[in-house]
Amino acid sequence: MIRIAVVVALGVLVAGAPSARAQPAGAQAEVLFRQGRDLMTAGKIGEACTAFAESQKLEPAVTTLLNLAACREKNNQLASAWGLFLEAERLTRSATDAASQQLHGIAQNRAQKLEPRLSTLAITVPAENRIGGLEIVRNGEVVLPGTYNRALPIDGGTYTIAARAPGNAEWSTTLTIGVERDAKTIEVPKLKLAVLGAAVNPTAPQSPVSKAPAQAPHRSNVMPLVVGVGALALLGAGLGFEMWARSSYDDAKAEMANQIRRDSLYDSANRKRYVAEGLAVAGVATAGVALWLYLRHPDSDGAKPSAATARKSRLVVTPMGVSLVRRF
Secondary structure, three states: OOOOOOOOOOEEEEOOOEEEEEEHHHHHHHHHHHHHHHHHHHOOOHHHHHHHHHHHHHHOOOHHHHHHHHHHHHOHHHHHHHHHHHHHHHHOOOOOOOHHHHHHHHHHHHHHHHHHOOOEEEEEOOOOOOOOOOHHHHEOOOOOHOOOOOOOEOOOOEEEEEEEOEEEEEEEEEEEEEOOOOEEEEEEOOOOOOOOOOOOOOOOOOOOOOOOOOOOOOOHHHHHHHHHHHHHHHHHHHHHHHHHHHHHHHHHHHHOOOOHHHHHHHHHHHHHHHHHHHHHHHHHHHHHHHHHHHHHHOOOOOOOHHHHHHEEEEEEOOOOEEEEOOOO
């Protein structure tokens, strides 16, 4: 099967030296090449490029490569087309036969005309942003570190640039590049540390965590009661000594015959009165302690009595003892 020299509408020579197609792959490549040429003529540029690319994979040939380059240019993939023209130029650079030299001239001329029209993209990564394990991808393809900070040719279109590194949150952005003569630069920022643990949306409203009410301390009146009883006992004893002192004092006044016994009764009455006064003072103090213990204990609902409640309570000392009076 012989590939014939033809010229496509784009002006690219699509023929090469006759080559035998003995293998099935060669036959398939020839069919795909012809389909690509027909599709180009019909204006189905995308499909034509696919046919030329598959033909080139099955059986590489300079003529197929030039047709594929012309198809990429027609499909507004200028950077891809430029790269294919350069590849064809390199493959025919040392050619000695006239046909290959002609193909070399075509490839070189088309590449030179196409180069000023190329769009470029520079992905800049400052040195301080190059953390360990950093990987940058463009539309899912890894960008080689050696291409960082360089304006390189790229086909026009929309691209997603993403950066990732172990232990860090991923960053991404999207930009659109024009078909020709468009120069874009994108800087990759320093990645932020990822949040450890389960992923949580920081903007989502968090449900308030209800705290169990603190257990109210159990009210115990035992201590105020014990101290109060002690106060009553002291006051009762003081009252008893007071009455005893008065009895001795009355006996002393009634004693008229024996002056010595009368003076003894007076002294006994005074001592009993001193004891009574001491017991009364101790009883009042103890009653005050009992009142303080009562007021500082929380009420049955766990709340301490208010200052107003405390002000409504007062200790009253009477001839019969001490009492706690509360006003409401």
